Amino acid sequence: MSTEIEKADVVIVGARCAGTAAAVPLVRAGHKVIVVDKGKFPSDTLSTHVLVPNGVQELQFMGALPRILALGPSKSRYLSVHDGDLEIKERFTPFSGIDYALCIPRDQQDAVLVETAREAGAEVRERTMVDQVVWRDGRAVGVRCRSGDTEYEIHAALVVGADGRRSRIAGEVDAWTPYRASRNGRGFAFRYLDDPLGADAPDALEIFRAGSDQVLVLPSCPAGRTLVVNMTDAATIPDFRREPDAHWQRMLDRNPALNARVGAATNLSKLRSTDDLSAYYRRSSGPGWALAGDAGHFKDPVTGNGMRDALKFGRLLGEAAATTLSDPGTLDAALRDWEAARDADTISTYHWGNRESRPGTTSPLVREVLRTFVGGDRPNLSDTFNRVRPVESVISPSRLVTGLARALRAPGADRRAILRELRTELPMEISLRRHRLLDGFRSTRPTATEREGWSVGPAPKPPSRRPATEPAPVMTGGAQSHATNAAV
Ligand SMILES: Cc1cc2nc3c(=O)[nH]c(=O)nc-3n(C[C@H](O)[C@H](O)[C@H](O)COP(=O)(O)OP(=O)(O)OC[C@H]3O[C@@H](n4cnc5c(N)ncnc54)[C@H](O)[C@@H]3O)c2cc1C
Numbered sequence: 001m002s003t004e005i006e007k008a009d010v011v012i013v014g015a016r017c018a019g020t021a022a023a024v025p026l027v028r029a030g031h032k033v034i035v036v037d038k039g040k041f042p043s044d045t046l047s048t049h050v051l052v053p054n055g056v057q058e059l060q061f062m063g064a065l066p067r068i069l070a071l072g073p074s075k076s077r078y079l080s081v082h083d084g085d086l087e088i089k090e091r092f093t094p095f096s097g098i099d100y101a102l103c104i105p106r107d108q109q110d111a112v113l114v115e116t117a118r119e120a121g122a123e124v125r126e127r128t129m130v131d132q133v134v135w136r137d138g139r140a141v142g143v144r145c146r147s148g149d150t151e152y153e154i155h156a157a158l159v160v161g162a163d164g165r166r167s168r169i170a171g172e173v174d175a176w177t178p179y180r181a182s183r184n185g186r187g188f189a190f191r192y193l194d195d196p197l198g199a200d201a202p203d204a205l206e207i208f209r210a211g212s213d214q215v216l217v218l219p220s221c222p223a224g225r226t227l228v229v230n231m232t233d234a235a236t237i238p239d240f241r242r243e244p245d246a247h248w249q250r251m252l253d254r255n256p257a258l259n260a261r262v263g264a265a266t267n268l269s270k271l272r273s274t275d276d277l278s279a280y281y282r283r284s285s286g287p288g289w290a291l292a293g294d295a296g297h298f299k300d301p302v303t304g305n306g307m308r309d310a311l312k313f314g315r316l317l318g319e320a321a322a323t324t325l326s327d328p329g330t331l332d333a334a335l336r337d338w339e340a341a342r343d344a345d346t347i348s349t350y351h352w353g354n355r356e357s358r359p360g361t362t363s364p365l366v367r368e369v370l371r372t373f374v375g376g377d378r379p380n381l382s383d384t385f386n387r388v389r390p391v392e393s394v395i396s397p398s399r400l401v402t403g404l405a406r407a408l409r410a411p412g413a414d415r416r417a418i419l420r421e422l423r424t425e426l427p428m429e430i431s432l433r434r435h436r437l438l439d440g441f442r443s444t445r446p447t448a449t450e451r452e453g454w455s456v457g458p459a460p461k462p463p464s465r466r467p468a469t470e471p472a473p474v475m476t477g478g479a480q481s482h483a484t485n486a487a488v
Contacts, residue, residue: 018293021314
């Protein structure tokens, strides 16, 4: 019995942010690209899906923005933060002429991404499951797929795993276990509602902080629909699941400003939640393969940057491969450079996510540092989400010193508690800078922002391998090549 083999230049597993963004530059360069996804679009996925201008520009680069805007979304030009007496409101720094954030439900957004990739010339196959990577002489040369009762292989110069956090491709290339990671202490509980302010709703992504809650009010799509997300102590997520409405109401009760903003909403969707959000870096390139998007790197969604990074580094992967596919050595070097560039670009935000995902109330020190951003609507604090500069340049040493001085001088200040907090924060400030500036590619040196106890769960179980006695298809490598690859 022989296996049917198809040829392409690149095969991409996963057809959402990273997979479609990688496909487009490759097909624009004239390559044959097959993208496979086990899902059928439109299809939802667990995400709160904010894209700030730096991410929206990726939709523009891809050619997806006109279709996205045709869905009639709200455009948010401001970021505002409410924390007790503290109010910050800033405009976003524009990118490529785009000065607004979007928040498109994933079923709608990802269907547009698939349409855009198809229109560019990629072949996108839905309801197609990839079970295995095919190897030859230690090099990934394709994937084995299943669609209904049909099994076949697609062989290509490059295999891209854009298959999300539970990436089968990561397991197949022996990159499943991250080489650095951090446990998250916050969980997400969210639902959609009709905005009670209707057309008068502010064109802003709003953050309402109170106690351990950080609640986002995100104008969504179509305009007038709003996504409300509580990023709260992960330990409380089981309570939200048990009694969603009662816990939603308690969240409103302990946050008067939030209650005034959305408490009157009546049309509420089902509550969705997660407390499984460890952040990580996996080895993301090797001979003939790359892991794009969440498959290779995930950071806490409190940063609102996962899709931006999946889109941007999907695109950059496609661009890097487009000119190097014909020579394996050159391709592999380009993939490694791409991975290094992704890490350099994401490290600050990864550490920021690790710090922000610690549960707990806003301390006097943090409040005073936040207060240094009050006044004027020029972009500043919003540059963190918007990736204008590294987070530690936005929340800079001079702001930390100013905030510290004000917190210590405040009437009734608990100076011991403030200095204790400083003793925890200072090593983080130092080690995240060391990591960004000094530690090398795929460094495993621990950093003070990273918390132990992380988990990415077990790798997706590989299907039973082709029996050794079965006639092998042309160009398979098998277990030996796989093991060789593990050392890369
Ligand atoms: C609770 C939560 C909130 C978030 N909020 C935000 C936010 O506000 N802003 C933001 O930018 N990011 C956010 N993120 C992160 C964001 O969702 C991800 O970074 C983004 O979805 C990654 O895109 P991706 O293309 O890498 O993978 P995914 O979106 O996970 O897509 C992977 C695709 O691969 C397919 N697939 C998987 N295995 C196989 C297989 N074996 N064969 C075939 N197909 C396969 C799946 O069907 C899926 O379609 C959030 C994440 C979570 C969990």
